[in-house]
Amino acid sequence: MQLSTRHLLGIKExxxxxxxxxxxxxxxxxxxxxxxVKKVPSLRDVTIVNxxxxxxxxxxxxxxxxxxxxxxxxLNFAASSSSAAKGETLLDxxxxxxxxxxxxxxxxxxxxxxxxxxxxxxxxxxINAGDGINEHxxxxxxxxxxxxEKFGSLKGRKVAIIGDILHSRVAQSNIHxxxxxxxxxxxxxxxxxxxxxxxxxxxVTVSYDLKETLExxxxxxxxxxxxxxxxxxxxxxLREYRLHYGxxxxxxxxxxKPITVMHPGPINRxxxxxxxxxxxxxxxxxxxxxxxxxxxxxxxYLLSNRNNA
Amino acid sequence: MKTIxxxxxxxxxVVSLAGTLLMKHPGLENTVLVGVQQGGVVxxxxxxxxxxxxxxxxxxxLGLLDITFYxxxxxTSVLAPDRMNIPFSIEDKNVILIDDVxxxxxxxxxxxxxxxxxxxxxxxxxxxxxxxxxxxxxxxQADYVGLTVPTEKGQKLKLVAAEGGGHNLILRDS
Numbered sequence: 001m002q003l004s005t006r007h008l009l010g011i012k013e014x015x016x017x018x019x020x021x022x023x024x025x026x027x028x029x030x031x032x033x034x035x036x037v038k039k040v041p042s043l044r045d046v047t048i049v050n051x052x053x054x055x056x057x058x059x060x061x062x063x064x065x066x067x068x069x070x071x072x073x074x075l076n077f078a079a080s081s082s083s084a085a086k087g088e089t090l091l092d093x094x095x096x097x098x099x100x101x102x103x104x105x106x107x108x109x110x111x112x113x114x115x116x117x118x119x120x121x122x123x124x125x126x127i128n129a130g131d132g133i134n135e136h137x138x139x140x141x142x143x144x145x146x147x148x149e150k151f152g153s154l155k156g157r158k159v160a161i162i163g164d165i166l167h168s169r170v171a172q173s174n175i176h177x178x179x180x181x182x183x184x185x186x187x188x189x190x191x192x193x194x195x196x197x198x199x200x201x202x203x204v205t206v207s208y209d210l211k212e213t214l215e216x217x218x219x220x221x222x223x224x225x226x227x228x229x230x231x232x233x234x235x236x237x238l239r240e241y242r243l244h245y246g247x248x249x250x251x252x253x254x255x256x257k258p259i260t261v262m263h264p265g266p267i268n269r270x271x272x273x274x275x276x277x278x279x280x281x282x283x284x285x286x287x288x289x290x291x292x293x294x295x296x297x298x299x300x301y302l303l304s305n306r307n308n309a
Numbered sequence: 310m311k312t313i314x315x316x317x318x319x320x321x322x323v324v325s326l327a328g329t330l331l332m333k334h335p336g337l338e339n340t341v342l343v344g345v346q347q348g349g350v351v352x353x354x355x356x357x358x359x360x361x362x363x364x365x366x367x368x369x370x371l372g373l374l375d376i377t378f379y380x381x382x383x384x385t386s387v388l389a390p391d392r393m394n395i396p397f398s399i400e401d402k403n404v405i406l407i408d409d410v411x412x413x414x415x416x417x418x419x420x421x422x423x424x425x426x427x428x429x430x431x432x433x434x435x436x437x438x439x440x441x442x443x444x445x446x447x448x449x450q451a452d453y454v455g456l457t458v459p460t461e462k463g464q465k466l467k468l469v470a471a472e473g474g475g476h477n478l479i480l481r482d483s
Contacts, residue, residue, distance in 0.1 A: 002387060028390040305387040
């Protein structure tokens with residue numbers, strides 16, 4: 001069994017078999033993470049550079065830990081403390097790093113398509129750790145892994161994605177993945193934060209009513225309000241957002257059945273999620289973080305095949 | 310394709326291996342069994358059944374060991390892993406590593422690496438159904454051998470499911 005691709009640019013580019021292979025491999029890596037020695041030698045001859053042109057805590061740590069657990073050598077690059085600040089182009093930066101014999105590149109960039117651009121121009125395997133408002137494939141894979149772990153399978157699952165769909169690469173990757181694996185998807189949020197043609201383009205149902213959406217779903221994947229990407233006024237205030245789309249204990253308790261709550265982090269506590277929901281037994285937010293390492297190990301492992309190069 | 314052992318002969322070999330093992334470790338005192346995926350797990354479960362019968366044990370577990378993440382030839386093709394599950398502590402135990410065929414010794418070398426990531430066994434012994442002695446590439450020998458099979462390099466010796474149940478040990482040119 002092999003992946004059909006030599007890069008992980010987006011869920012869009014993966015087949016359902018690719019997704020199943022990554023998820024089943026991740027299950028074995030999760031077992032590795034429970035052992036006394038949480039490390040395997042698989043990638044001991046592989047060097048990986050982490051290029052983070054955008055801030056990140058969880059994703060960067062998760063990738064770095066996954067690489068260390070696989071025995072890979074890693075280089076870390078943060079745009080703010082590098083020559084990129086002196087005006088070096090992305091391609092120049094990467095070519096310079098590659099001449100130091102790097103096999104794989106993990107990249108996060110604010111520009112949509114930056115990983116695809118690199119994949120076209122350099123011989124290393126590229127993994128997208130989030131590009132602009134396009135995709136964040138490893139987040140969608142770890143969300144899918146967490147849902148599968150809890151419910152047994154994705155097929156037929158009722159998943160709601162709630163909040164800022166417009167600016168969210170997490171939403172986009174999740175929708176592609178869930179649809180490919182046969183889940184049902186409803187996106188819910190204020191009309192200004194849901195792209196106009198999403199229903200037709202991605203074959204999802206749109207709802208503007210939070211209560212109705214929560215009543216329907218088994219899993220609610222709640223997204224962060226991306227304060228840094230709001231360059232126009234799309235809702236009047238955080239207080240108003242919270243009033244209509246914030247999830248609190250009282251709302252969850254008013255539903256006819258308990259649902260599972262997910263969030264990719266970082267949480268704006270008291271905006272999209274209240275603490276008494278985020279920290280409750282209905283939330284699997286910390287399991288998502290734990291599963292992220294296993295899923296990224298699987299992706300790195302499966303993409304490390306030299307015959308692909 | 311040549312059948313080296315038909316199911317009945319295979320099961321006879323299992324009976325004899327179980328007997329030898331119990332002679333050395335009566336009642337499997339302080340001893341655990343670990344099968345190497347995939348042939349070693351098949352043999353492992355057959356051994357478990359036979360040992361329970363011979364020693365009158367009610368419960369006997371089998372650890373499942375997968376070497377995929379530890380292979381030395383993995384870079385030529387990435388392989389999807391099998392299930393790994395060692396549900397008991399191996400600390401200071403006699404660990405009986407079980408595989409269907411001992412060939413170059415590379416699989417067992419990797420299996421030892423895996424095992425050490427689970428703890429520090431007191432002693433590790435190797436049990437195999439079939440030994441392809443003349444092809445060893447590592448200094449590894451088995452403590453319990455069902456039979457020695459003369460083979461040529463490149464041939465494949467494997468435990469496979471037999472029609473109508475059970476398992477056959479077959480030799481294939483490929």
